[in-house]
Amino acid sequence: xxxxxxxGPFLLDPDRARLFKDNVxxxxxxxxxxxxxxxxxxxxxxxxxxxLIRDAWGGTVVSQHTVNSTVGDVRKALGEYGRWISYRxxxxxxxxxxxxxxLIRAGWHLAERxxxxxxxxxxxFFRRAIEADSSDFRAFEGLSxxxxxxxxxxxxxxxxxxxxxxxxxxxxxxxxxxTPKLRVNRAHGLHIFERRFxxxxxxxxxxxxxxxxxxxxxxxLALLYATLRRLDKALEVLAQGRRIDPLWPTLSATEVFLRxxxxxFEAAVLSGKQGLDLHPYLHLARAYYAQALEYSxxxxxxxxxxxxxxxxxxxIYWVRALEARCLANMGRRAxxxxxxxxxxxxxxxxxxxxxxxxxxxxxxxRRDDAIEELDRAIDENSATLYMVDVDPKMDTxxxxxxxxxxRDRLF
Numbered sequence: 001x002x003x004x005x006x007x008g009p010f011l012l013d014p015d016r017a018r019l020f021k022d023n024v025x026x027x028x029x030x031x032x033x034x035x036x037x038x039x040x041x042x043x044x045x046x047x048x049x050x051x052l053i054r055d056a057w058g059g060t061v062v063s064q065h066t067v068n069s070t071v072g073d074v075r076k077a078l079g080e081y082g083r084w085i086s087y088r089x090x091x092x093x094x095x096x097x098x099x100x101x102x103l104i105r106a107g108w109h110l111a112e113r114x115x116x117x118x119x120x121x122x123x124x125f126f127r128r129a130i131e132a133d134s135s136d137f138r139a140f141e142g143l144s145x146x147x148x149x150x151x152x153x154x155x156x157x158x159x160x161x162x163x164x165x166x167x168x169x170x171x172x173x174x175x176x177x178x179t180p181k182l183r184v185n186r187a188h189g190l191h192i193f194e195r196r197f198x199x200x201x202x203x204x205x206x207x208x209x210x211x212x213x214x215x216x217x218x219x220x221l222a223l224l225y226a227t228l229r230r231l232d233k234a235l236e237v238l239a240q241g242r243r244i245d246p247l248w249p250t251l252s253a254t255e256v257f258l259r260x261x262x263x264x265f266e267a268a269v270l271s272g273k274q275g276l277d278l279h280p281y282l283h284l285a286r287a288y289y290a291q292a293l294e295y296s297x298x299x300x301x302x303x304x305x306x307x308x309x310x311x312x313x314x315x316i317y318w319v320r321a322l323e324a325r326c327l328a329n330m331g332r333r334a335x336x337x338x339x340x341x342x343x344x345x346x347x348x349x350x351x352x353x354x355x356x357x358x359x360x361x362x363x364x365x366r367r368d369d370a371i372e373e374l375d376r377a378i379d380e381n382s383a384t385l386y387m388v389d390v391d392p393k394m395d396t397x398x399x400x401x402x403x404x405x406x407r408d409r410l411f
Contacts, residue, residue, distance in 0.1 A: 005037070010081070011023075017033040027077065036095075039074070044095075044096050046092045046094045048092040051092070052071075071085065100133040103125045104129045107126045107146075108142055114153070115315070116313070120150075123143055123147075140168045141181065143164075144164075144171075144182075148162075152383045153316060154353040155315055155351070158193065159381055180214055181211075183203050187201075197224065197228060216248075223254065226261055229389060249279050249285075252276075253284045256272045256285070256289060260392055265292060265295040265296045269298075273289070287309045294326055318352070321360045325393075355388075358371070371397075378410050389407075
């Protein structure tokens, strides 16, 4: 038997009587870790009271109540995964990872690519996991996350994606209750797609109180504070997340965004460089770095970064819109209009975020078209609208009297 035992998101170190979940140590008394070790060693089999007493208590006689209570402690420590331990009278306890586990693990591996293809393949695995075991909340959790990300990254139509998210999310909550991770995802949806800011902040705060190690929660709460123009608070919250895990993929990209909102362009460039050193294939980080370079008058370098971001993730068309905007700002109008034509052709069959199209039209001096695109972005519930009050790219459009009317309709 190996010294350490991995199962699901957990790692048991029986020699030191320690249990970890996602690298965070859980509170579990030493005797309970011995019970868990026994159940894991005999996974798939029912373990009688006599066997548990022999293996976990070393033969010392204890009451049935003590055994039940200790197994209860293990279940409690495992949280929503406690249902992996079942009980049958006369047979005893059994630890069994559901058949859906491998499919779910594969789904999350694909989702971590943060690409459209990755999310869509992940959804296939999560759906197969649901077919294998419709009681495994993790499959619905993964499916809901994939829907949410496809909408947030502007890869698929937001209305469709958010509807899919809500349905899968509600199934996950019905099975496992509102875990901190599920609560963070719901809060993010409340912020980005429903613009219910107070409720979103309350949900984020509660989730982080229940699980202070959830770095994604800090990143997303920082974005909410940016929407509310509380940029100092946003940086403070982001710093909390960085103290927990400085290597979290979207931390640097979010800091670049916040620095851009604060018009701290040199700091944004520095943060962008640091982020790409850690995560060179994260398209979001590269796109924000390109914007920081553009505002620092490094247009050629910015253009190269936009193009690299598009190569990394060709299915996020808003990066092409930013590239064209950069071309227009460089005076290369003909090149910008060529990309615009390509995007308008693409729009016939794919979702193209109208928010970024508005920015492109504005750079081309087509203000009426830009306002029309912003109106369309509201109709489509673009995920990018959360930044409309702080985005420096939107500065010139805010001076148009029609902007306030659109903003009033949005909020």
